[in-house]
Amino acid sequence: MVRVLLLENIHADAVARLEAEGYQVESVSSALDEAELIERVQGVALLGIRSKTKVTAAVLDAADSLVAIGAFCIGTDQIDLVAAAAKGVAVFNAPFSNTRSVVELAVSEIIALTRRLTEKNAGMHAGVWDKSADGAHEIRGRRLGIVGYGNIGTQLSVLAENLGMHVSFYDTADKLALSNAHRCASLEELLETSDVVTLHVDGRPGNAGFFGADQFARMRRGSIFLNLSRGIVVDHVALRDALAGGRLAGAAVDVFPHEPKGRGDEFVSELRGLPNVILTPHIGGSTEEAQSDIGDFVANKLVHFVHEGNTTLSVNLPGVALPQQDGMSRIVHVHVNTPGVLAQVNSILAEHKVNVEGQLLSTRGEYGYLITDISGGYSDEVLDRLRAMDQTVRLRVLS
Ligand SMILES: NC(=O)c1ccc[n+]([C@@H]2O[C@H](COP(=O)([O-])OP(=O)(O)OC[C@H]3O[C@@H](n4cnc5c(N)ncnc54)[C@H](O)[C@@H]3O)[C@@H](O)[C@H]2O)c1
Numbered sequence: 226m227v228r229v230l231l232l233e234n235i236h237a238d239a240v241a242r243l244e245a246e247g248y249q250v251e252s253v254s255s256a257l258d259e260a261e262l263i264e265r266v267q268g269v270a271l272l273g274i275r276s277k278t279k280v281t282a283a284v285l286d287a288a289d290s291l292v293a294i295g296a297f298c299i300g301t302d303q304i305d306l307v308a309a310a311a312k313g314v315a316v317f318n319a320p321f322s323n324t325r326s327v328v329e330l331a332v333s334e335i336i337a338l339t340r341r342l343t344e345k346n347a348g349m350h351a352g353v354w355d356k357s358a359d360g361a362h363e364i365r366g367r368r369l370g371i372v373g374y375g376n377i378g379t380q381l382s383v384l385a386e387n388l389g390m391h392v393s394f395y396d397t398a399d400k401l402a403l404s405n406a407h408r409c410a411s412l413e414e415l416l417e418t419s420d421v422v423t424l425h426v427d428g429r430p431g432n433a434g435f436f437g438a439d440q441f442a443r444m445r446r447g448s449i450f451l452n453l454s455r456g457i458v459v460d461h462v463a464l465r466d467a468l469a470g471g472r473l474a475g476a477a478v479d480v481f482p483h484e485p486k487g488r489g490d491e492f493v494s495e496l497r498g499l500p501n502v503i504l505t506p507h508i509g510g511s512t513e514e515a516q517s518d519i520g521d522f523v524a525n526k527l528v529h530f531v532h533e534g535n536t537t538l539s540v541n542l543p544g545v546a547l548p549q550q551d552g553m554s555r556i557v558h559v560h561v562n563t564p565g566v567l568a569q570v571n572s573i574l575a576e577h578k579v580n581v582e583g584q585l586l587s588t589r590g591e592y593g594y595l596i597t598d599i600s601g602g603y604s605d606e607v608l609d610r611l612r613a614m615d616q617t618v619r620l621r622v623l624s
Pocket of ligand 1: 320324395480
């Protein structure tokens, strides 16, 4: 019986998916602290958490049966990934489940800012009837400049073109242009030619403060700026100055260098109180659809890992996906990545006349992950010998 412990009120879709496999699922609505988790994790094969539960090395030491951890969220900073890899415990998250939600928020903001809806809305609530069309535009025919053409940037590219926008993008990596999107040779080219500039870069250290006064000065007068990527990327004083000086006609910001810790804490920012500026509390990916998708995605990853041992998209173990064939036994060998491990495993198998039908190895940093499919039987001695290898971190046998 596979025992599953789900913390922090994980979505019902995930519970249903895991129960459908016949797993014994225990759901807890809150996070657990380290001491409580150490007690509850014993005998658990799959642990599901969200952002508040810390999975420390001490928790992993106490987890005598743990096979995988599902982070039912995007970030995995709350898990000691190195300690998990050292125990051969795979960690999975849901990096793409909220992509569509971020894209839809960006589209809605591009339209709202281009039509100056925030000002019209504020005027109406203050009792001011102002029917003027000044500064209000259609987005059709305007040029959207996407900085960072990854999961979110590419999906936004497709939707924006479908709404009649022209799309340019700039990415530091080589990226295939989708549909009619134009790849800019430099960030400067994008800034000088776009009516709307939207940032979808990742949070690598080099991106801290990468968009500031120089970049705003390059943008077209009266253009619009969005940041739904990372708070550290943009200099907010420079953004405020660009708005106040009329370089920018509007902005939407969802992420901030310093975000309040809890609901109700004061939000402090240079951007408060400015006209035609939409401020949202880091909700780009926060929709009920994204939550449900996260539940499905991570639960599926855990189930596949239990049955097949494939590690595609694991955040801490090497990625290996070997298609499963009927009637085979599968040996999964997590090991310390030193030269000669594969040869040693295969010589043990050969000595015992084990017939290898398929095999795949991948390494990542300190660890290697080897899947071997075998037909026919194997003796316990084979497994004992593999377990006894100095480099072996963990051995699982799946059939
Ligand atoms: N607001 C939210 O709630 C929310 C939700 C999900 C994701 N995000 C953030 O959105 C961003 C994009 O997510 P994604 O899934 O598309 O990421 P991704 O990794 O798929 O794409 C990022 C792209 O940016 C490019 N890039 C990195 N630095 C660059 C630079 N300086 N100039 C040009 N290109 C650069 C990369 O090459 C990559 O193609 C991430 O920072 C993510 O954390 C925010």
